[in-house]
């Protein structure tokens with residue numbers, strides 16, 4: 001085994017152990033209370049998961065995309081909410097700071113994100129702009145010494161607990177995508193507040209919030225990349241983020257498959273065996289694509305197609321497997337608090353978050369048609 005593969009294997013084993021010991025026994029409690037216990041957050045920091053993918057030079061634990069997808073899948077097998085919190089923290093907060101941030105921004109935030117002193121968030125979506133991110137309305141204007149931002153952000157994961165938020169705003173909505181810039185804001189910036197915590201179908205325990213920006217003043221150094229780079233930074237982060245979210249969906253699908261196997265071992269009627277076999281094939285197909293997207297990312301190859309296909313198929317596998325699991329476990333499994341019921345609710349969120357299934361289809365079709373020979377590479 002090569003050193004990176006060995007390293008990824010040991011990260012996965014560590015995450016599996018953590019999920020078995022710390023998450024699975026608490027998954028029902030996390031779902032019911034819609035909160036992550038403090039010990040879980042401390043455990044994520046202690047195990048080094050919060051510094052994955054952040055180079056050691058910036059205070060992180062290193063590790064590539066293959067290590068990350070293994071960790072997220074295993075954590076999601078124990079609790080999807082915990083895995084999604086970590087995916088957002090790493091893929092769409094730490095990564096854009098690492099790849100587009102100045103050394104000053106990296107120095108200020110990456111070591112603290114890696115140690116778990118700060119949790120990261122990413123605020124792109126708005127009440128009137130989700131799939132069409134270029135249509136966002138949060139405005140910024142230049143001031144003497146920096147920028148002033150005003151607007152509303154919707155569905156910001158980790159929003160209430162985050163210590164740092166990667167924010168997107170436009171100089172002028174008439175400029176479309178070209179007017180958008182990205183900023184890094186400490187959550188304590190005056191004028192930045194959590195308007196509400198949104199209750200939702202699944203992924204309870206993963207905070208989803210509405211943020212209000214009321215003339216938030218940021219220094220010039222808070223700009224991520226150059227002015228006008230914001231949409232490109234967001235889309236790059238989301239491509240990586242999709243591989244992470246696909247891994248979380250895969251973990252939920254595997255948890256549902258584990259539960260189905262337990263059921264069918266007790267009663268192996270033909271129709272139940274058939275559901276189990278179908279679910280297995282769905283899950284392994286998605287797993288192969290997630291691994292391929294991560295492998296290409298680690299090699300520095302283009303992985304846009306694989307990321308979108310993995311997100312699309314893994315979230316579909318999660319919904320299909322959790323739905324079949326619910327059929328097998330019914331009627332008891334449909335009670336509130338039953339594992340099959342929770343997995344089904346958690347699974348159903350994945351086709352929406354970080355770009356819906358329809359948006360993945362649009363990305364895939366566009367990329368395929370634009371590639372010179374129509375191939376998928």
Ligand SMILES: Cc1cc2nc3c(=O)[nH]c(=O)nc-3n(C[C@H](O)[C@H](O)[C@H](O)COP(=O)(O)OP(=O)(O)OC[C@H]3O[C@@H](n4cnc5c(N)ncnc54)[C@H](O)[C@@H]3O)c2cc1C
Nearest residue numbers: 122123124125129130131155156157352353354355356358
């Ligand atoms: C649990 C959760 C966590 C989230 N966390 C974050 C976060 O941390 N940060 C963040 O910025 N956002 C976050 N989001 C927002 C998420 O990324 C958006 O919900 C998603 O991008 C869809 O946007 P929308 O909800 O505005 O739906 P819309 O864009 O209004 O879409 C509504 C429906 O229309 C379809 N549709 C839209 N445009 C097209 C088209 N051109 N062709 C075909 N169909 C189309 C969509 O697929 C969808 O089914 C989160 C959402 C959820 C549910």
